[in-house]
Amino acid sequence: xxxxxxxxxxxxxxxxxxxxxxxxxxxxxxxxxxxxxxxxxxxxxxxxxxxxxxxxxxxxxxxxxxxxxxxxxxxxxxxxxxxxxxxxxxxxxxxxxxxxxxxxxxxxxxxxxxxxxxxxxxxxxxxxxxxxxxxxxxxxxxxxxxxxxxxxxxxxxxxxxxxxxxxxxxxxxxxxxxxxxxxxxxxxxxxxxxxxxxxxxxxxxxxxxxxxxxxxxxxxxxxxxxxxxxxxxxxxxxxxxxxxxxxxxxxxxxxxxxxxxxxxxxxxxxxxxxxxxxxxxxxxxxxxxxxxxxxxxxxxxxxxxxxxxxxxxxxxxxxxxxxxxxxxxxxxxxxxxxxxxxxxxxxxxxxxxxxxxxxxxxxxxxxxxxxxxxxxxxxxxxxxxxxxxxxxxxxxxxxxxxxxxxxxxxxxxxxxxxxxxxxxxxxxxxxxxxxxxxxxxxxxxxxxxxxxxxxxxxxxxxxxxxxxxxxxxxxxxxxxxxxxxxxxxxxxxxxxxxxxxxxxxxxxxxxxxxxxxxxxxxxxxxxxxxxxxxxxxxxxxxxxxxxxx
Amino acid sequence: xxxxxxxxxxxxxxxxxxxxxxxxxxxxxxxxxxxxxxxxxxxxxxxxxxxxxxxxxxxxxxxxxxxxxxxxxxxxxxxxxxxxxxxxxxxxxxxxxxxxxxxxxxxxxxxxxxxxxxxxxxxxxxxxxxxxxxxxxxxxxxxxxxxxxxxxxxxxxxxxxxxxxxxxxxxxxxxxxxxxxxxxxxxxxxxxxxxxxxxxxxxxxxxxxxxxxxxxxxxxxxxxxxxxxxxxxxxxxxxxxx
Amino acid sequence: xxxxxxxxxxxxxxxxxxxxxxxxxxxxxxxxxxxxxxxxxxxxxxxxxxxxxxxxxxxxxxxxxxxxxxxxxxxxxxxxxxxxxxxxxxxxxxxxxxxxxxxxxxxxxxxxxxxxxxxxxxxxxxxxxxxxxxxxxxxxxxxxxxxxxxxxxxxxxxxxxxxxxxxxxxx
Ligand SMILES: Cc1cc2nc3c(=O)[nH]c(=O)nc-3n(C[C@H](O)[C@H](O)[C@H](O)COP(=O)(O)O)c2cc1C
Ligand code: SF4
Ligand code: SF4
Ligand code: FES
Ligand code: FES
Numbered sequence: 001x002x003x004x005x006x007x008x009x010x011x012x013x014x015x016x017x018x019x020x021x022x023x024x025x026x027x028x029x030x031x032x033x034x035x036x037x038x039x040x041x042x043x044x045x046x047x048x049x050x051x052x053x054x055x056x057x058x059x060x061x062x063x064x065x066x067x068x069x070x071x072x073x074x075x076x077x078x079x080x081x082x083x084x085x086x087x088x089x090x091x092x093x094x095x096x097x098x099x100x101x102x103x104x105x106x107x108x109x110x111x112x113x114x115x116x117x118x119x120x121x122x123x124x125x126x127x128x129x130x131x132x133x134x135x136x137x138x139x140x141x142x143x144x145x146x147x148x149x150x151x152x153x154x155x156x157x158x159x160x161x162x163x164x165x166x167x168x169x170x171x172x173x174x175x176x177x178x179x180x181x182x183x184x185x186x187x188x189x190x191x192x193x194x195x196x197x198x199x200x201x202x203x204x205x206x207x208x209x210x211x212x213x214x215x216x217x218x219x220x221x222x223x224x225x226x227x228x229x230x231x232x233x234x235x236x237x238x239x240x241x242x243x244x245x246x247x248x249x250x251x252x253x254x255x256x257x258x259x260x261x262x263x264x265x266x267x268x269x270x271x272x273x274x275x276x277x278x279x280x281x282x283x284x285x286x287x288x289x290x291x292x293x294x295x296x297x298x299x300x301x302x303x304x305x306x307x308x309x310x311x312x313x314x315x316x317x318x319x320x321x322x323x324x325x326x327x328x329x330x331x332x333x334x335x336x337x338x339x340x341x342x343x344x345x346x347x348x349x350x351x352x353x354x355x356x357x358x359x360x361x362x363x364x365x366x367x368x369x370x371x372x373x374x375x376x377x378x379x380x381x382x383x384x385x386x387x388x389x390x391x392x393x394x395x396x397x398x399x400x401x402x403x404x405x406x407x408x409x410x411x412x413x414x415x416x417x418x419x420x421x422x423x424x425x426x427x428x429x430x431x432x433x434x435x436x437x438x439x440x441x442x443x444x445x446x447x448x449x450x451x452x453x454x455x456x457x458x459x460x461x462x463x464x465x466x467x468x469x470x471x472x473x474x475x476x477x478x479x480x481x482x483x484x485x486x487x488x489x490x491x492x493x494x495x496x497x498x499x500x501x502x503x504x505x506x507x508x509x510x511x512x513x514x515x516x517x518x519x520x521x522x523x524x525x526x527x528x529x530x531x532x533x534x535x536x537x538x539x540x541x542x543x544x545x546x547x548x549x
Numbered sequence: 550x551x552x553x554x555x556x557x558x559x560x561x562x563x564x565x566x567x568x569x570x571x572x573x574x575x576x577x578x579x580x581x582x583x584x585x586x587x588x589x590x591x592x593x594x595x596x597x598x599x600x601x602x603x604x605x606x607x608x609x610x611x612x613x614x615x616x617x618x619x620x621x622x623x624x625x626x627x628x629x630x631x632x633x634x635x636x637x638x639x640x641x642x643x644x645x646x647x648x649x650x651x652x653x654x655x656x657x658x659x660x661x662x663x664x665x666x667x668x669x670x671x672x673x674x675x676x677x678x679x680x681x682x683x684x685x686x687x688x689x690x691x692x693x694x695x696x697x698x699x700x701x702x703x704x705x706x707x708x709x710x711x712x713x714x715x716x717x718x719x720x721x722x723x724x725x726x727x728x729x730x731x732x733x734x735x736x737x738x739x740x741x742x743x744x745x746x747x748x749x750x751x752x753x754x755x756x757x758x759x760x761x762x763x764x765x766x767x768x769x770x771x772x773x774x775x776x777x778x779x780x781x782x783x784x785x786x787x788x789x790x791x
Numbered sequence: 792x793x794x795x796x797x798x799x800x801x802x803x804x805x806x807x808x809x810x811x812x813x814x815x816x817x818x819x820x821x822x823x824x825x826x827x828x829x830x831x832x833x834x835x836x837x838x839x840x841x842x843x844x845x846x847x848x849x850x851x852x853x854x855x856x857x858x859x860x861x862x863x864x865x866x867x868x869x870x871x872x873x874x875x876x877x878x879x880x881x882x883x884x885x886x887x888x889x890x891x892x893x894x895x896x897x898x899x900x901x902x903x904x905x906x907x908x909x910x911x912x913x914x915x916x917x918x919x920x921x922x923x924x925x926x927x928x929x930x931x932x933x934x935x936x937x938x939x940x941x942x943x944x945x946x947x948x949x950x951x952x953x954x955x956x957x958x959x960x961x962x
Binding site: 708713714715716717718719720721728729730731732740 | 840843844853854855856857858859862863
């Protein structure tokens with residue numbers, strides 16, 4: 001297949017869709033699927049058949065439509081009507097009333113002029129909920145694989161890297177390292193074999209961005225990986241996906257198969273000299289395997305124990321070979337950058353944080369679901385406009401970003417622009433995109449304890465500060481929350497947090513104290529209210545160590 | 550190989566490219582406490598006792614795994630580092646069940662020596678008093694999990710030097726444990742060659758010979774250098790046991 | 792005795808043939824250990840010692856290493872689960888939305904802690920870290936079905952229903 005063939009195919013698909021009077025989309029991603037959207041899809045199809053409308057209408061299962069809290073969702077692509085909480089009855093009505101009689105079903109209609117819909121900027125999610133994620137034709141119909149065709153036939157690897165560097169794209173997996181620089185390092189590293197790895201471990205409990213991208217638009221990730229492979233000189237790629245995402249794994253497998261069949265993956269991609277294969281590796285329930293060195297150990301079939309860096313994976317990664325690791329969302333940004341040019345991308349966002357960020361909005365907030373916003377958007381806008389604020393009768397207290405490695409952002413900082421630098425200034429991190437909103441009912445000590453328990457359970461146990469330190473920090477938080485602690489314990493807590501942060505081997509331990517430090521910073525009073533009074537502070541003597549000879 | 554110059558604690562030193570900070574420090578008798586590291590085995594950077602401060606790098610890095618670089622300015626000890634090291638040993642004390650006075654390794658224990666050298670007197674963390682097993686099923690040796698600090702020296706020596714890979718780590722986090730085979734007792738292991746290397750490299754009284762009593766278990770580690778030089782250079786040096 | 796994938800398992804259990812196929816697919820490479828354990832657990836439900844030994848020999852790995860890997864990852868079960876599973880999400884979104892209340896309600900009602908199986912061996916209560924349906928928090932996975940927006944009372948009811956259904960046997 002050549003670039004021309006691809007464009008022809010794309011036009012053919014666009015024509016095919018244009019001939020349909022209605023494309024009825026139902027969300028078949030995990031969130032809605034768990035509310036029975038498969039059944040809704042079946043009902044829609046049966047009704048279309050019943051009315052003999054199969055020619056002019058098509059019913060399509062798509063990726064996430066965004067408003068996950070109100071599923072199952074159904075959307076008419078023709079006039080962009082969105083229906084929420086669609087049950088069997090409503091599904092029947094949609095066909096009978098809206099499709100047949102052109103009378104929208106007002107009771108279930110979502111007002112798509114609300115800020116939730118209009119304040120978003122979609123790059124990564126542009127196809128999510130627009131195309132059938134199981135069809136490669138539909139992806140090609142929205143100019144899919146065009147960027148790959150352009151790259152392998154018209155660009156030098158160094159030009160690709162330069163384009164990505166100029167776009168200002170930074171890693172979306174947490175640390176925010178410049179993607180272009182990372183690609184440059186891997187491309188210059190020496191090794192007879194190089195690898196590209198997509199980090200789809202999404203370990204932050206309370207985040208589902210990567211899952212939605214994989215379920216709704218898997219080809220986009222594959223295309224990004226193949227472009228990366230071409231740029232750095234790799235011929236083998238791996239997607240490391242967590243086992244908790246069976247649907248994403250299934251869709252990925254199918255997407256790889258279809259892409260191979262059409263010559264987008266495999267040997268001589270799009271009639272160039274470039275060969276690239278992608279395999280899937282499935283995690284097995286370990287948060288630490290999101291950390292890059294642990295992830296590589298896991299791909300090699302070992303325990304997911306991180307290794308000290310340097311050496312970085314870009315120099316010594318999988319089986320000792322130079323390895324490029326990027327997050328799902330990072331790869332999802334690649335094709336549009338190549339298609340639209342780096343200036344276009346660099347025009348979105350702030351000076352140091354370019355493009356958009358996908359957030360999984362959850363917790364005590366009215367609109368839960370998946371959103372994509374330009375970098376630098378004020379937090380207030382995300383929570384109150386897009387998210388619709390906290391539910392009736394409760395008050396916003398804090399938003400937690402970065403999950404167990406991040407921190408909370410209190411009310412006073414609501415006008416903070418959401419970008420890498422600003423978030424770290426207030427002691428949180430961008431993280432991979434989980435954003436949990438807490439209202440007045442959340443107790444911050446308990447929240448800190450919750451995250452510390454998570455880190456303690458997920459610590460791999462290799463290094464002492466994290467293995468034993470997180471255990472004691474958890475113990476201290478437990479003591480405080482049970483009102484048994486004194487000011488001495490607070491001193492101990494603070495000391496331990498600093499020490500674990502500074503001496504742990506990997507990012508898990510180094511960031512595990514963040515939720516505690518951040519709640520101590522903004523909600524110290526909630527800790528102090530729980531302390532036992534001590535008249536005169538003497539400092540805990542501790543017990544004599546049993547090391548006496 | 551290129552020579553690198555670097556500054557440690559204000560003094561200038563030169564070192565070979567590819568050498569670790571720890572190795573340079575040892576050559577010049579600059580003390581850096583270590584536990585998981587053992588010359589002759591692979592480095593894992595796990596215990597974090599050897600962390601040092603390097604100018605221009607915000608993170609502390611372990612001396613055992615970090616390679617020297619031109620112009621590095623390193624501090625191997627200061628108040629902050631000493632405090633962290635004391636805390637690390639205190640964490641170990643609270644994690645296991647260590648009572649030196651009744652231990653076979655008393656006076657010959659690296660953990661005990663560490664506690665003295667970092668100046669650990671009191672432990673402010675609650676002891677966890679884990680319920681750990683003692684495995685005496687092997688005909689020659691005993692494994693007392695109560696005294697294990699999970700340094701994985703035994704795992705590495707058995708895999709890398711003896712080639713038997715009897716040991717490994719099971720579980721994770723605070724529940725990690727050293728195991729033989731499928732968590733069977735050591736005595737049932739079909740692959741243990743009874744060479745005793747693990748016993749000799751173990752820094753504490755976790756692994757010891759049957760029959761020894763308090764303070765009698767001296768560990769002789771000279772064999773490691775002997776075997777490794779023999780393998781790599783076909784030279785048989787004299788065994789220097791510590 | 793050392794078995795290779797060519798020999799039949801002495802028990803004559805045909806499921807080992809399925810496992811062998813997966814092992815051959817990965818050319819019996821040691822680094823496919825996690826993939827093979829996934830397949831083994833899929834076929835047998837849990838990883839018995841006998842099975843781990845079989846996998847170790849087939850992939851030519853030391854037993855301790857196989858055991859170390861199997862116990863590192865939470866996804867692998869070394870013990871069988873009850874007839875049904877109730878997996879309660881304890882991710883952040885679900886926690887903020889009160890998953891703990893569901894946990895204590897269920898523990899009290901069934902006199903069975905999470906991480907254990909009821910005495911009649913009907914239901915295993917398991918906790919998970921985010922099943923990726925945070926929009927529907929609090930969430931649980933009953934056998935294979937995701938159920939969202941749970942309340943304590945409702946979960947108790949759901950578990951009763953679960954007990955009375957027959958689990959589909961995955962072949
Ligand atoms: C404990 C821990 C967990 C992590 N989990 C993830 C994850 O789930 N997904 C991810 O993409 N990156 C995760 N990371 C970050 C990765 O190590 C790595 O930085 C990232 O995949 C690089 O990709 P990027 O440059 O595209 O961001 C984690 C890091 C740590 C320390
Ligand atoms: S910081 Fe925690 S997770 Fe990372 S290596 Fe140390 S023990 Fe393992
Ligand atoms: S038994 Fe000894 S050598 Fe082995 S991990 Fe424990 S302390 Fe280290
Ligand atoms: S000796 Fe360097 S980390 Fe243990
Ligand atoms: S936190 Fe429960 S599904 Fe994500």
